[in-house]
Amino acid sequence: MTERILIIDDDEQLMKAYKEHFTELGYQVDCASEIEEAQTLLAYFQYSVIVTDLRLSKLGFDGLNLVKYVREQALPTRVVVLTGYGWPEIKAEARAHGVDVFVQKPTKLSTLAQTINALTGVEA
Amino acid sequence: MKESLLDNILDPSHLSVRFQPIFRIHEKLHQVCALEALIRGPKGTNFERADILFDYVRRKRVEAAMDRTCFEAICMKAKELPSQFRINVNVHAVTLGQKPGFTDFFWKLADRCSIPMERFTIEIVEHAPSCNIPTLMDTVTALRDSGARIALDDVGLGQSNYRMMLDCQPEYFKLDAYFVRSLKHYPRRKAVVESVVKLATAMQGSVVAEGVECVDDLLELNRIGVEYVQANLLCSAMTLEELLATGLLGHHHQEQALVYQASQPLGGIDKGPGKLLVSA
Numbered sequence: 001m002t003e004r005i006l007i008i009d010d011d012e013q014l015m016k017a018y019k020e021h022f023t024e025l026g027y028q029v030d031c032a033s034e035i036e037e038a039q040t041l042l043a044y045f046q047y048s049v050i051v052t053d054l055r056l057s058k059l060g061f062d063g064l065n066l067v068k069y070v071r072e073q074a075l076p077t078r079v080v081v082l083t084g085y086g087w088p089e090i091k092a093e094a095r096a097h098g099v100d101v102f103v104q105k106p107t108k109l110s111t112l113a114q115t116i117n118a119l120t121g122v123e124a
Numbered sequence: 125m126k127e128s129l130l131d132n133i134l135d136p137s138h139l140s141v142r143f144q145p146i147f148r149i150h151e152k153l154h155q156v157c158a159l160e161a162l163i164r165g166p167k168g169t170n171f172e173r174a175d176i177l178f179d180y181v182r183r184k185r186v187e188a189a190m191d192r193t194c195f196e197a198i199c200m201k202a203k204e205l206p207s208q209f210r211i212n213v214n215v216h217a218v219t220l221g222q223k224p225g226f227t228d229f230f231w232k233l234a235d236r237c238s239i240p241m242e243r244f245t246i247e248i249v250e251h252a253p254s255c256n257i258p259t260l261m262d263t264v265t266a267l268r269d270s271g272a273r274i275a276l277d278d279v280g281l282g283q284s285n286y287r288m289m290l291d292c293q294p295e296y297f298k299l300d301a302y303f304v305r306s307l308k309h310y311p312r313r314k315a316v317v318e319s320v321v322k323l324a325t326a327m328q329g330s331v332v333a334e335g336v337e338c339v340d341d342l343l344e345l346n347r348i349g350v351e352y353v354q355a356n357l358l359c360s361a362m363t364l365e366e367l368l369a370t371g372l373l374g375h376h377h378q379e380q381a382l383v384y385q386a387s388q389p390l391g392g393i394d395k396g397p398g399k400l401l402v403s404a
Contacts, residue, residue, distance in 0.1 A: 030170060036183040037129050044176050 158210035221256035242271035301335020
C-alpha cells in the first residue's frame with residue numbers, strides 16, 4: 001500500500017517542491033496551507049507521516065497546535081517538525097506534545113526523505 | 125499569489141453540479157418528480173468529494189457563503205433542465221438563520237436564471253447544534269410564501285430533530301440511508317421508518333428515502349408507505365449532460381416524461397443487489 005503523507009507549510013513554492021519530490025519517491029502526498037484544511041484531510045485520510053513547520057505565521061497558527069490536535073485525536077501518525085529555531089525549550093515543549101522528529105531548517109530534500117523513509121519503513 | 129483553497133471553492137466556476145432524480149414510487153411505476161442538485165468541489169482535488177468539501181466549509185464556518193456559491197453553480201445548470209421537474213437545493217440551517225437573509229439572494233438569482241421559485245425545494249441541512257431559530261422560521265416562511273417547498277434533510281440523524289419538524293413544517297422528510305438498509309433483517313430499522321412515515325403523514329408531509337441499495341428494500345419501503353425514493357439503485361447522481369442523455373427526463377415526449385417505467389414492473393425487477401437501472 002502506498003504510504004500517505006501530509007505536508008503543511010505556508011510557503012507554496014517549498015510545498016510544491018516537497019510534493020514533487022515525495023511523489024517521485026512513491027508517496028501519496030497531500031498538502032495543506034491552513035489548519036482547517038489539514039484537520040479536514042486528517043479526518044478522512046490516514047497519514048503515515050505529517051510534516052509541518054513549527055511557526056506558520058502567515059497561516060495564523062502555530063504548528064504546535066496542529067501537533068496537539070493530532071495527538072488529541074489519537075491519530076496513528078508520526079509527526080516531523082521542521083524548525084528554524086534551535087531553542088531547546090521550544091523543542092522540549094513540542095516533544096512533550098508528541099513530535100517524533102525535528103528537522104532543522106533549512107534542510108535538503110534528501111535529508112527530509114531519509115527521515116520520512118525511516119519513519120515509514122520505506123526503503124530508499 | 126496562489127489562490128487559497130477557500131477562494132477556490134467560493135468560486136462557482138470551480139464547483140461542479142450533479143443531479144440525482146427523486147422518484148415517486150408506485151406499485152408498478154417509478155416517476156421522476158424532482159432532481160436533487162449535488163455539489164462537487166474543485167476537480168482533481170481531495171475536496172472534489174462532497175463530504176470532505178462540506179466538512180472543510182463547516183470548519184471554516186463559511187456555510188452561508190458556500191450555500192450562495194453552490195446556489196449560483198446550481199442555477200447556471202438548472203436553467204437547462206426541463207421545466208416540469210422540481211429542483212432540490214441543500215441549504216444549511218445556519219444560512220437560513222442569518223441576517224441579512226438568504227431569501228433576497230435566492231429570489232434574485234432564481235429570477236435572473238428564469239427559474240420560478242415554485243420549482244425549488246429547499247433541503248435544510250442541519251449540522252450545527254444551534255442557529256437563530258426565529259430568523260430561520262422567518263426565512264422558511266418567506267421561501268414558502270414565494271412558492272418554494274421545504275424538506276428536512278437527514279431526518280433521524282444529528283440535528284434534524286423533532287423541533288426542526290415543528291419549526292420548519294417541512295413538506296418532505298428525507299430519511300437517511302442508515303435507516304433504510306436491509307429492512308427485512310432489521311425490524312428496529314423498519315420500526316423507525318414506519319414511525320417517520322406516520323409522523324410525516326400526520327404533519328401533512330411525505331417521506332423521501334435516500335440511499336436505497338436493493339430491490340427488497342425498495343419493495344419494503346413501498347409497502348410501509350414511503351412515497352419517494354432517491355437511490356443509486358434507480359439512478360445515480362450525474363452531470364446534466366449525462367442525465368439528459370439517459371432519456372430519463374424525456375423532454376421530447378412531455379406527456380410521458382413524468383413517467384419512467386423500470387425495465388420491468390417493480391414487483392418483477394431482477395432482485396440482484398445494487399442493480400443499477402440508470403447509471404452515469
